[in-house]
Amino acid sequence: MLQVVCIKQVPDTETRVKVAADGRTLDPSGVTLILNPYDEFAVEQALKVKEQLGAGEVVVMTVGGAGVQTTLRNVLAMGADRAVHLKTDAVAPDGLSVARVLADAIRPLDAGAVWFGKQAVDDDAAQVGPMVATLLGRPCVTVLAKFELAGQTAKVEREIEGGREQIDVPLPAVFTTDKGLNEPRYASLKGIMAAKKKVIEERAVDLGTPAIERLALELPPPRKPGRIVGEGVAAIPELIRALREEAKVL
Amino acid sequence: MSILVYVEQREGHVRPVAREALGEAKRLAAALGGPVVAVYCGDADANLASLGEAGAEKVLLAKHAAFAHYDGAGYAAAVAAAARATGAQVVLMAASSIGKDLAPRVAALLGVGLASDCTALETTGGKLIARRPVMAGKAFEKLAFALSPAMATLRPKAFAAPTPEAGKTAAVEALAFDWDASAPRAVVTGVSGASGDKADLTEAEIIVSGGRGMKGPENFALIEKLAEALGATVGASRAVVDAGWRPHGDQVGQTGKTVSPKLYVAVGISGAIQHLAGMSSSRWIVAINKDPEAPIFKLADYGLVGDLFEVVPALTEAVKKVH
Secondary structure, three states: OEEEEEOOEEEOOOOOOOEOOOOOOEOOOOOOEEEOHHHHHHHHHHHHHHHHHOOOEEEEEEEEOHHHHHHHHHHHHHOOOEEEEEEOOOOOOOHHHHHHHHHHHHHHHOOOEEEEEOOOOOOOOOOHHHHHHHHHOOOEEEEEEEEEEEOOEEEEEEEEOOEEEEEEEEOOEEEEEOOOOOOOOOOOHHHHHHHOOOOEEEEEOOOOOOOEEEEEEEOOOOOOOOEEEEEOHHHHHHHHHHHHHHOOOO | OEEEEEEOEEOOEEOHHHHHHHHHHHHHHHHHOOOEEEEEEEOOOOOHHHHHHHOOOEEEEEEOHHHOOOOHHHHHHHHHHHHHHOOEEEEEEEOOHHHHHHHHHHHHHHOOOEEEEEOEEEEEOOEEEEEEEEHHHOEEEEEEEOOOOEEEEEOOOOOOOOOOOOOOOOEEEEOOOOOOOOOOOOEEEEEEOOOOOOOOHHHOOEEEEEOHHHOOHHHHHHHHHHHHHHOOEEEEOHHHHHOOOOOHHHEEOOOOEOOOOOEEEEEOOOOOHHHHHHHOOOOEEEEEEOOOOOOHHHHOOEEEEOOHHHHHHHHHHHHHHHO
């Protein structure tokens, strides 16, 4: 079975945000770019499925500029077989442009499973996975917490408010993965060496006219300064008073 | 022309987040014009006329035997049909576990843009502008929509539910929509644990979170007791989740949940930047930590420096006395 994992390169979660001079984008200076943390679970699950079946191919795919190839190479080092780089220097503020380009690339592949992280930790939009599923007309489950493959059906669970849904999904299908689904592997030295020889296929793509325009990127309003109410158990009466009389939350 | 709101249900009960979306739709309708129309997917009418109290003028009922549980593809077909039938200029729904899954599907069917998890909406010159956090709240972006309808999901608790207009009823109509339930689809076979009386972190009024300072999973009993006294939901830092002390669903921060409760109590959490991003939009923040230099104190409205193993049990007793 061929599987596709769609990934995104994002700023590290330790990044301190500085807005660029255009007032609309993140200042890239000093920003470390990494594989989107939720995508690690997608890569791991695809590799697990391939191991379970004992055959098949895992194709990693992304949309972006030349810089994304370092992250594609990292996923190849984890064990993906080959990569497709849908190349564009345009940055789409909407999920739909990206989803269309990915769906067009995935459609001819006869993929049994298409994997995404549940959201990218830069825009936090959580759109592209279910959009690709809809454009492909495939069943889709988002925010996977559990995955078991039994023949042509996946038995999965997703987290909902205060509980979980149990879901049966026939393959081919699209999934987005949450933290906790599995323990992503580290690339081994052997994997890193092997990745150097694996193929990254480049294809130029056009994101078209975006459906959304970003007008501004702003820092959150500063919180008004707080105070230390005191030390140890002795400070509890003052804390209770403040919560009742000032914050009015008790 | 309409402002369309997807009204979500679980087990036939309309969820509170749907009322928040209806309230915002009513506010937008005053500026943009058009009636507020609700669309509901389920296997029966759940007293939908009463949605008039929350601001809906009309409710479109998408009824299907397969709609008792959430069905992403089926619900999306119904909501897209409702958007077309009512000539919607704006489509709103909650950024809940259903809404986050459903809205992108509807946007893909309609071929329009979607702003996810918005914390504020405004209008200029008859157009919708969405404000939403990125990087878990380290920054905010403002988005304009090139196509109609403009779609947005609304962060739970960021929009006030409307004051109910007692006795006002909405007209309920059946919605005609095309959906082939025999095509391969994901089928919900069961739901566990969701009946709970505890609010989910993303919808909680009060959260008590524990960090590495708790020293071990067994000590979270202290956090749970304080949470119980406050009527709060329990959260955790990434360090605690990665150590396996708490389930991932409890994690607050950039690779966990972004929360905006009325009161956030951080216990034994030093305040890594990815954690602060996830909770800094809380209305009031209390920090309890033995290290007076901990970054969490820079964000906290009220800081208490001390040994949490002494402070938390005493605080729990003090809260019980005033509650």
